[in-house]
Amino acid sequence: MTLIPKYLSDYPNMHSAFPFHLSINHVDNYFPAHRHDFLEFSLVLEGNGTETINGKTHLLNPGTFTFVSPYQIHDIRAHKGHPLTLYNCNFDLELIIDPSQKDLGLTHLLYNGMDDENRPSFIQLAQDSFLSFERILDSIYQEYQSEKNWKNILIKARIIELLIYFDRLRQEQNTLLAIPIKQANGMIWPIVHYIHAHFNEEITLSRLSDQFNVSMSYLSEQFKQQVGLNFINFLHETRIRHACSLLLSTDMSVTDIATEVGYQSFNTFSRVFRQKKAVTPSCFRRAHTTEDLHEKLIDS
Numbered sequence: 001m002t003l004i005p006k007y008l009s010d011y012p013n014m015h016s017a018f019p020f021h022l023s024i025n026h027v028d029n030y031f032p033a034h035r036h037d038f039l040e041f042s043l044v045l046e047g048n049g050t051e052t053i054n055g056k057t058h059l060l061n062p063g064t065f066t067f068v069s070p071y072q073i074h075d076i077r078a079h080k081g082h083p084l085t086l087y088n089c090n091f092d093l094e095l096i097i098d099p100s101q102k103d104l105g106l107t108h109l110l111y112n113g114m115d116d117e118n119r120p121s122f123i124q125l126a127q128d129s130f131l132s133f134e135r136i137l138d139s140i141y142q143e144y145q146s147e148k149n150w151k152n153i154l155i156k157a158r159i160i161e162l163l164i165y166f167d168r169l170r171q172e173q174n175t176l177l178a179i180p181i182k183q184a185n186g187m188i189w190p191i192v193h194y195i196h197a198h199f200n201e202e203i204t205l206s207r208l209s210d211q212f213n214v215s216m217s218y219l220s221e222q223f224k225q226q227v228g229l230n231f232i233n234f235l236h237e238t239r240i241r242h243a244c245s246l247l248l249s250t251d252m253s254v255t256d257i258a259t260e261v262g263y264q265s266f267n268t269f270s271r272v273f274r275q276k277k278a279v280t281p282s283c284f285r286r287a288h289t290t291e292d293l294h295e296k297l298i299d300s
Helices: 105-110 127-145 151-177 188-198 205-211 216-227 231-249 254-260 266-277 281-299
Strands: 006-008 020-027 030-036 039-046 049-053 056-060 064-068 074-078 084-091 122-124
Touching: 020 074, 020 127, 020 151, 039 127, 039 151, 049 064, 056 064, 064 151, 084 127, 122 151, 127 151, 188 205, 188 216, 188 231, 205 216, 205 231, 216 231, 231 254, 231 266, 231 281, 254 266, 254 281, 266 281
Parallel strands: 006 030
Antiparallel strands: 020 084, 030 074, 039 064, 039 084, 049 056, 049 074, 064 122
């Protein structure tokens, strides 16, 4: 029997103007296989175990830094008697990259380990680097918990700093270990990036096939293999996700939001939204607005 990994579609603060969450988590035994469409990195602080990403298993020890790209299937196991404590960070691609920019350098880093590329998704930090990474994450965590001016800008800058250090170190380790680094074939992830940038336009599999010079059948198969969704479901998820953000961060009407995220038919938008979120757009807005107000009252 094939185990179907859980699809995680949400995380705290996801639908805000700053889609980012950092927490300190504990794994006593096993965190089951799952995937998601947002980015994730972790740093092991204590304990020992293993992590499996797309079928490849690596050890987890204090100082292991792991970066998981969207749609990669991964799970975590703690060794018996050695529970894991780790920083875990979730954030959206759009948090640190302008989807309209043409320079895909940082996007290439974020979609690490995909296609034909052999760059590893993890590194084992030496003690000095471990302390440096931990200090950066401590500072991000303190900013995240605060209400200081400019905190989001500072968090964004430190996330980019951390990921750049990570990429430099893994390239150095690959050189030392003589691990060949292939050039990614560059097919599926530029298309994913393009959809994130143009989700509000009329996008079809046929148009993508023509634009990226690849057959529709091959492109469709790549979506299923690399993303875990067929093309139309991926497009719907991207649009509905942006709709949720607009519902919670603006006072735009539901009808205007439907148009803004690319639906020419309000009925189609409403139907797809209910399929994805199990409630109507208006109910989603009211429910989350009530939750936010309740939290503010508790904190005040």
